[in-house]
Amino acid sequence: MINNWSYLGIKLDADIYGCEVIPDDLELIRREMLFATKQGNMEVVGEKFHKFSPRGVSGHLTLAESHMDVSTWPEYGYAEIDIRSCGGNAQPDRAMIHLINKFQPSDGKVERRYTGVFNREGSPSGLYLPPCEYPRTVTYSLNDYISFVENLRVEKSRV
Numbered sequence: 001m002i003n004n005w006s007y008l009g010i011k012l013d014a015d016i017y018g019c020e021v022i023p024d025d026l027e028l029i030r031r032e033m034l035f036a037t038k039q040g041n042m043e044v045v046g047e048k049f050h051k052f053s054p055r056g057v058s059g060h061l062t063l064a065e066s067h068m069d070v071s072t073w074p075e076y077g078y079a080e081i082d083i084r085s086c087g088g089n090a091q092p093d094r095a096m097i098h099l100i101n102k103f104q105p106s107d108g109k110v111e112r113r114y115t116g117v118f119n120r121e122g123s124p125s126g127l128y129l130p131p132c133e134y135p136r137t138v139t140y141s142l143n144d145y146i147s148f149v150e151n152l153r154v155e156k157s158r159v
Contacts, residue, residue, distance in 0.1 A: 008116025009066065009086035012096050016081070016142065018106030022074040026051045029059050032102050033070055037061060040095030042068075042085065065090045070099065079103050086115075093149045100142070110145040113137040 023029060026049050037044050046062035055075050061068040065087030072079045081099050085092040096110065114136050140148060 006117075007114040009084060009114075010092050011085075011111075011113040011115055012081070012083045012092055013111045013113075014079075014081040014096060014100065014108060014145075016079050016100060016103055016105035016108035017077060019077045019079055020104040020106075022072050022077060022079055022103055024055050024057065024072070024074045026057050026059075029057045029070060029072065032099060033059050033061055033068060036095040036098040037063065037068065039098045040083070040085070040091045040093075042087065042090045042092070042095065063087075063090075068095065077105075079105075084115075093152060097146065097149050100146070105142060108142040109139055110142065111137060111139045112145070112148075 030047070030049055034044060043064035044061050045064050047060065049057065049059045051057055056072050058071045059069065063085070066084035067082075068084075069082040070079065081096060083092045083096055093112075100108075100110075117136050
């Protein structure tokens with residue numbers, strides 16, 4: 001909960017460029033995605049991966065909390081990462097940071113969106129979405145996102 005606002009999930013979308021490491025290896029991408037779910041305290045319930053010819057990998061993990069997708073374009077040094085979490089103890093930002101660190105991008109952006117945002121006040125059901133006064137979506141530069149996640153860790157460690 002943020003002030004009087006609550007939300008049902010978090011959606012993270014990253015576009016990362018100038019990646020020094022983009023493996024063109026399906027099994028390596030799979031391993032890193034599975035490790036990222038452990039970092040983010042998420043449970044894998046299904047998976048699907050595809051190796052493109054001549055290059056590139058797309059991977060999808062179905063999570064008990066929602067999903068994680070990664071698509072790579074090694075020839076362009078580019079990757080897209082999408083993580084959606086609707087689970088109570090999940091920490092999707094930790095999973096995202098793990099994957100960003102593995103690809104070693106020089107630039108990029110991360111969009112962080114609260115989904116199912118509602119204000120508990122004034123609603124008998126508790127699920128009322130007024131005109132949004134709280135920013136539901138924030139787009140970060142890569143460095144700003146990394147700083148944001150570091151600050152989240154510090155805040156959580158104080159609780």
